[in-house]
Amino acid sequence: AFMMEEYLMELYIIKYYIKKALEKNDTDSAALITQKYLGDINNISLNIAVTGESGVGKSTFVNAFRGIDNRDEGAAPTGVVETTMKPEPYPHPRHPNVTLWDLPGVGTTKFPADQYLKYVEFEKFDFFIIVSADRLSENDAKLAQEIKKIGRKFYFVRSKIDNNLSDAKRSQREYDEEKTLQEIRENCIQGLEKQGVASPQVFLVSSFHLHLYDFPALQDTMERELPSHKRDFLILVLPNICKSTIYKKKEVFRSRIKYYAILSAFVAAVPIPGLSIAADSSIVAKVLQDYLNGLGLDEKSLEKVSNATKRSLSDVRHSVYPTVLVAAEEGSRMLPVLKIPIAALLSFTSIYRVLTSTLESLSVDAENVLMEALDIK
Ligand SMILES: Nc1nc2c(ncn2[C@@H]2O[C@H](COP(=O)(O)OP(=O)(O)OP(=O)(O)O)[C@@H](O)[C@H]2O)c(=O)[nH]1
Ligand SMILES: [Mg+2]
Structure with a gap:
């Protein structure tokens, strides 16, 4: 309960600063504050x-x-x-x-x-x-x-x-x-x-x-x-060495989704055209990158699997990794990973739903990648 209160307090402060920034029509710093907040969650050492x-x-x-x-x-x-x-x-x-x-x-x-x-x-x-x-x-x-x-x-x-x-x-x-x-x-x-x-x-x-x-x-x-x-x-x-690690990671990520969704909802509630879209996309993009890194689905990790299995990178990507259609192939107004126009991601519910289902399919991909990598050892 304490954690939650502390969290809401933090959100309240962030909301205040975002509003302040917006009053001055300073959309860049509003986006910056959001970014900083997202960074802070990961600031434990x-x-x-x-x-x-x-x-x-x-x-x-x-x-x-x-x-x-x-x-x-x-x-x-x-x-x-x-x-x-x-x-x-x-x-x-x-x-x-x-x-x-x-x-x-x-x-x-x-x-x-x-x-x-x-x-x-x-x-x-x-x-x-x-x-x-x-x-x-x-x-x-x-x-x-x-x-x-x-x-x-x-x-x-x-x-x-x-x-x-x-x-x-x-x-x-x-x-x-x-x-x-x-x-x-x-x-x-x-x-x-x-x-x-x-x-x-x-x-x-x-x-x-x-x-x-x-x-x-x-x-x-x-x-x-x-x-x-x-x-x-x-x-x-933790290194992705067994299914239970992947499962635990998924659960940690899942427990955070509501926070990201609240945060984007706050930002979306501020009536400045353009801002909610910018903030949403940066939140979602950051979270998705965290998923890829954490679950061993980032480019570097896939390269490792490709080297170890002697299969081409694109082969690895496509056979064990269907959810992610590679950021580079996507248009700039599309979020990487999902084929969803950014404008669709405005509310608490839609952010929540998108992150939950993506996380679900990414962890299946992560298990496939793991199986692939362990098979050859
Ligand atoms: N077979 C095997 N060899 C290992 C393992 N861990 C380390 N080695 C080998 O043991 C040697 C020494 O390993 P290091 O990691 O350099 O050991 P260290 O404790 O850092 O050594 P210093 O820094 O010199 O004190 C290297 O040749 C490693 O390849 C292991 O789990 N299995
Ligand atoms: Mg040493």
Whole structure:
């Protein structure tokens, strides 16, 4: 209830400023205010610290989480000689308010765990991910205890699980993947408990195959344990690795539709010809772009699918992506994505209906794209 009141208050203020701007016949700034408001919804930030000893796969994890390949532009440098020496921020390519911080391991800095936390400015992180590739180091366990002391959450990621499984496959006569995973998991937990970390949360991950093993469970846990205003935010930036992620994203987007519809209705109520149309189209266009980005249907993501599946981009677009008829092909007075003349989008109800049905079909497309992308792995 509180959220809603706060929200209406905000809308009231926006409406006031829009009116003011209009009285001065200043339609540009009215549009600007609307834009700014839409931007503000997304103005929460999330900072995730990734730490662990040298060479364990921190930078690779940072890249994978952001949906980019180690070889891509903007990737955190990885490999045998690229030791991370100071905290390095890596913003999410499509959600710049989400930053993964690639931290040097405690061992690399030579600080004891408590001084280390000061050195990396722990206050700015929402939570910590402690990565290890083999046995967890004494440093990692100490760090976990210090993080607990300052009241932050931490998760252990046991990386490079794909390597362990192929080793096991080679050496065990009766290879059982589930059993091997369980053994590694228990081994990690016991090791940590021995070093004084009570009931640690350990997730087995391969950064090259996020959809396998425990990464989906890590996502669920992070999401559950975040404060609620950040939860929706995290959901929207998670890599699209399973159907349930797409479903959750859809639900977050859906819960916001009414707000956008209210906002456009406000703008439409102001009797200046031209303005409501401009504002509506910018609201709807922005929201639709958010849907495409969030659901992995933007051009960049489709290119990735196309590269991975070795199918042409237009093939991918047309076979798995029927809703969106590509912005570029549309006339300028048509909204991209929908073949609907802008003038039809004036009321609360029509905005609401259009966004709801588009979101529905886009999430079906997103599932198709996901299936397509996972098939080949
Ligand atoms: N098979 C496999 N290899 C991985 C995985 N994660 C990382 N690697 C490899 O491990 C090596 C080190 O990875 P980095 O991401 O550079 O490790 P780092 O922890 O950032 O290393 P420093 O910055 O040097 O401390 C690279 O060659 C990666 O390709 C994984 O999940 N599976
Ligand atoms: Mg690194």
